Amino acid sequence: MSEKGIASISNLSLSPLDDSFDLSEFDCGRKDITEFLKDDALNYQKEKLANTYIFHPKDKKTPVAFFSILNDALNVKNIPNNEKNKFNRRLPNNKRINHYPAIKVGRLGVILDIQKSGFAYDLMDFIKGFSIMNLNSACRLLILDAINEPKQINYYNKNDFAFLMESDKESKTRLMYFDLINLN
Numbered sequence: 041m042s043e044k045g046i047a048s049i050s051n052l053s054l055s056p057l058d059d060s061f062d063l064s065e066f067d068c069g070r071k072d073i074t075e076f077l078k079d080d081a082l083n084y085q086k087e088k089l090a091n092t093y094i095f096h097p098k099d100k101k102t103p104v105a106f107f108s109i110l111n112d113a114l115n116v117k118n119i120p121n122n123e124k125n126k127f128n129r130r131l132p133n134n135k136r137i138n139h140y141p142a143i144k145v146g147r148l149g150v151i152l153d154i155q156k157s158g159f160a161y162d163l164m165d166f167i168k169g170f171s172i173m174n175l176n177s178a179c180r181l182l183i184l185d186a187i188n189e190p191k192q193i194n195y196y197n198k199n200d201f202a203f204l205m206e207s208d209k210e211s212k213t214r215l216m217y218f219d220l221i222n223l224n
């Protein structure tokens with residue numbers, strides 16, 4: 041079956057990355073992210089710095105898509121007051137804090153063959169659900185450093201991620217968040 045034929049998330053298995061995967065053919069179109077999966081992801085996992093999960097055909101250990109996640113916090117202490125106030129408004133006054141518990145999506149990628157198929161929307165829906173279901177400790181936000189290029193920014197906007205601040209507008213990456221309370 042071609043990769044296009046298996047481009048539905050429900051036809052795939054999800055497994056944590058381990059050394060039984062054949063990563064050699066994986067290509068998501070961005071060298072840095074492809075190389076992260078091939079060269080670094082397993083070490084990040086061994087060092088407990090980020091866990092990587094792979095969607096793959098049920099009968100084949102070859103990645104169709106992957107995401108890496110880690111615990112983090114969103115620090116709003118040092119952002120301008122107007123932006124901090126805007127963010128804080130989502131909580132009652134007496135619950136406002138400087139560091140909001142978060143899960144960070146460190147990296148994600150989908151193979152070129154199934155980009156533009158809608159699969160990436162299902163992938164992000166899955167990551168959001170996974171983030172609220174897999175927790176022993178509280179987590180309010182999903183956060184990430186989005187590559188500041190139209191493809192990535194539009195993708196995260198379309199998946200309801202928002203910018204925290206304007207001051208990173210010209211930076212290589214922009215901090216974006218999704219409020220997991222929206223899934224309750």
Ligand SMILES: CC(C)(COP(=O)(O)OP(=O)(O)OC[C@H]1O[C@@H](n2cnc3c(N)ncnc32)[C@H](O)[C@@H]1OP(=O)(O)O)[C@@H](O)C(=O)NCCC(=O)NCCS
Binds near residue numbers: 068154156186196
């Ligand atoms: C980012 C990624 C997961 C998105 O998956 P995709 O299948 O390409 O995305 P889709 O085609 O479903 O598009 C989703 C939205 O992204 C935006 N988008 C996609 N391609 C785009 C492009 N070339 N230019 C501008 N916006 C684009 C659009 O807003 C699109 O919305 P639409 O469905 O209304 O057109 C995928 O491109 C990928 O793996 N890229 C390489 C790795 C990467 O960049 N990871 C993210 C790091 S921050």
